Amino acid sequence: MTEQTEKAVPAAEAPLPRGEEPAAEGHRIAPLRGELSNTAAFFWGFTCIAGVLAVWFVITAGPPGEAEKRMVSPTTLPSVAETFQAIPRVFGERKLVTNTLVTLKRVCLGFGLSCIVGVPLGILAACLPALRAFLAPLMVFGRNIPVAALIPLTFFFFGIGEFQKVMFLFIASVAFVLSDTAAAVLDVPQRYVDTALTLGASRWQIITKVLGPLAAPSIFNSLRLLFGLAFGYVMLAELVKFGSASGGLGDLINMSQRRGEREPILLVLVIIPMVAWAIDRALWWLQSDLFPYRYGGAGLIPRFCGWLLHGRRTEFRP
Amino acid sequence: MTGAAPDNSPESPGSVRPAPVDPPGDGRPAAVEFRGVTKIYNEGTSREAVAIRDVSFTIPDLPDKGEISTFLGPSGCGKSTVLRMVAGLEPQFPPTRGSVHVLGREVVGPGSDRGMVFQDYTSFDNRTVLGNVTFGLECRGVPKRRREAEGREWIARVGLDPRRDAAKYPHELSGGMRQRVAIARTLVLRPRIILMDEPFGALDPATRLDMQDLLVRLWREVEATVMFITHSVEEAVYLGDRVFVMATTPGRIAAEIRMPAADAPAREAQVEPWFHEQVNQLQAQLEAIEAAASRPGN
Numbered sequence A: 001m002t003e004q005t006e007k008a009v010p011a012a013e014a015p016l017p018r019g020e021e022p023a024a025e026g027h028r029i030a031p032l033r034g035e036l037s038n039t040a041a042f043f044w045g046f047t048c049i050a051g052v053l054a055v056w057f058v059i060t061a062g063p064p065g066e067a068e069k070r071m072v073s074p075t076t077l078p079s080v081a082e083t084f085q086a087i088p089r090v091f092g093e094r095k096l097v098t099n100t101l102v103t104l105k106r107v108c109l110g111f112g113l114s115c116i117v118g119v120p121l122g123i124l125a126a127c128l129p130a131l132r133a134f135l136a137p138l139m140v141f142g143r144n145i146p147v148a149a150l151i152p153l154t155f156f157f158f159g160i161g162e163f164q165k166v167m168f169l170f171i172a173s174v175a176f177v178l179s180d181t182a183a184a185v186l187d188v189p190q191r192y193v194d195t196a197l198t199l200g201a202s203r204w205q206i207i208t209k210v211l212g213p214l215a216a217p218s219i220f221n222s223l224r225l226l227f228g229l230a231f232g233y234v235m236l237a238e239l240v241k242f243g244s245a246s247g248g249l250g251d252l253i254n255m256s257q258r259r260g261e262r263e264p265i266l267l268v269l270v271i272i273p274m275v276a277w278a279i280d281r282a283l284w285w286l287q288s289d290l291f292p293y294r295y296g297g298a299g300l301i302p303r304f305c306g307w308l309l310h311g312r313r314t315e316f317r318p
Numbered sequence B: 001m002t003g004a005a006p007d008n009s010p011e012s013p014g015s016v017r018p019a020p021v022d023p024p025g026d027g028r029p030a031a032v033e034f035r036g037v038t039k040i041y042n043e044g045t046s047r048e049a050v051a052i053r054d055v056s057f058t059i060p061d062l063p064d065k066g067e068i069s070t071f072l073g074p075s076g077c078g079k080s081t082v083l084r085m086v087a088g089l090e091p092q093f094p095p096t097r098g099s100v101h102v103l104g105r106e107v108v109g110p111g112s113d114r115g116m117v118f119q120d121y122t123s124f125d126n127r128t129v130l131g132n133v134t135f136g137l138e139c140r141g142v143p144k145r146r147r148e149a150e151g152r153e154w155i156a157r158v159g160l161d162p163r164r165d166a167a168k169y170p171h172e173l174s175g176g177m178r179q180r181v182a183i184a185r186t187l188v189l190r191p192r193i194i195l196m197d198e199p200f201g202a203l204d205p206a207t208r209l210d211m212q213d214l215l216v217r218l219w220r221e222v223e224a225t226v227m228f229i230t231h232s233v234e235e236a237v238y239l240g241d242r243v244f245v246m247a248t249t250p251g252r253i254a255a256e257i258r259m260p261a262a263d264a265p266a267r268e269a270q271v272e273p274w275f276h277e278q279v280n281q282l283q284a285q286l287e288a289i290e291a292a293a294s295r296p297g298n
């Protein structure tokens, strides 16, 4: 007995710490789904950017004037320095800022139209099963339509002006807006509807006072993500053009391609995601501020609107 | 009244309080009446399930007083089904067979004359406490100034601070506070029937006792009929003027027991000997019913 225990104790003790150590270590360095400190997050992000730039730098490096000695020829990929030297040209001659604004205006119009049509219709579709079934084929069709094939079609229908681009975006995105909105409303737990019913709410009041507002944070979140999608679509529409220059980022890329310039295209590729990211962050801030109870924002806009609407009569929270 | 066993009288040695007797019928319609109600889900399919079978009971409408009826029973015996039928909520409503009457009228759907408090928190997240409490009045079209004044009054009555808490959002509240809001939101509409489906089930014991006191106090004020589902025998005894014990497969009412009214606060009443006596007696009865239900061949 004693012998056995004496043997068993070290035998049992020895592997335990050894077995636990790597687990504990792993827990510290890479906690599963855990939070990372800002510094660490910045470090890893920076490492990624630096890594990409380094690879780019190495494969395009070579003595000046001897382009054929580079690993990748400059006609395929210009060097880092060459690309960044093109910055003034892209901002000046190619009017990057103006073209970005032209593109943004188109996204806002087309996607805005999608929202104006898709959100109310989506809420109604979620509430009325017959309408939902009626719209179901359109949603399936609209979500799976080959977007590129839509472009020539919209030229036939809507001409070659601004209207065509707006309508293209509308057709390409409205089905997503509609079905995401309907899904958000259907996701609101039934107990809220039951509660409202026992408090005497009518069917219409349940839609406008309960389902709509409770689904609003999810709807806004979907719209924010879909905005990014629309931003990509519109450039596709701008790439295809008839006749004169139509402006926009797609057009800028098109023009550079015809002139055989790679640097502006690369720069646009770098700048566009940054613009898209900035817009996304701005929308996220708006979202968390509009729905503080869901995303923990400060609620400045709702409070400001409340103050505008009701003035001194509202009580302020400290 | 179904299933009232003869030995249901709570009077026994140690029981200080006599059980009340039903007041003489004065022709008033019952507050709630079930007449042979059966509910079968998915009838005629392979997923057919009998929730309750042939349930009949009556809760009288005591003038200027009202009664608290508590419903006790194992999970799945149809307590929520009964309550939601009174509320007129789908899919429990309408009954497969039989009829449900409230104050002499057959239930045809939900309405604010029957308020309901759920176990799950159902505060509207996008509304402040005040916005939640005034929701029903808003639906009725009561002008903003008046409904907010009334809302603040009720926020105070359920033990919240109208100055500090009115502008808070539900996610800033504790579970107990959320249920206080749910109660205020229901009572501000002055319902004649108040339905509560395990409203304090998710609360810690101390909060639960506070909420029981609150409920009794408010109930005396509004003089409504309360139907209260609970898992806790203590809660059923303390709150109940009448306890319905339910049994399962199929869901039915196994016993209806009159209880003496407890007039002391929950913390005091629930340590008194008569209270323990009552709880033990009911507990034994509950176990006997469950044992009978689970006996093979039953």
Ligand SMILES: Nc1ncnc2c1ncn2[C@@H]1O[C@H](COP(=O)(O)OP(=O)(O)O)[C@@H](O)[C@H]1O
Pocket (backbone or CB within 6 Å): B041, B042, B049, B050, B051, B073, B074, B075, B076, B077, B078, B079, B080, B081, B082, B091, B251
């Ligand atoms: N919507 C439904 N569809 C099918 N069966 C249901 C539904 N709701 C409840 N049931 C069944 O009816 C029985 C009673 O349910 P319920 O009234 O919720 O019981 P309790 O509240 O006493 O726990 C249970 O067996 C449950 O599975």
Ligand SMILES: [Mg+2]
Pocket (backbone or CB within 6 Å): B079, B080, B197
């Ligand atoms: Mg239940």
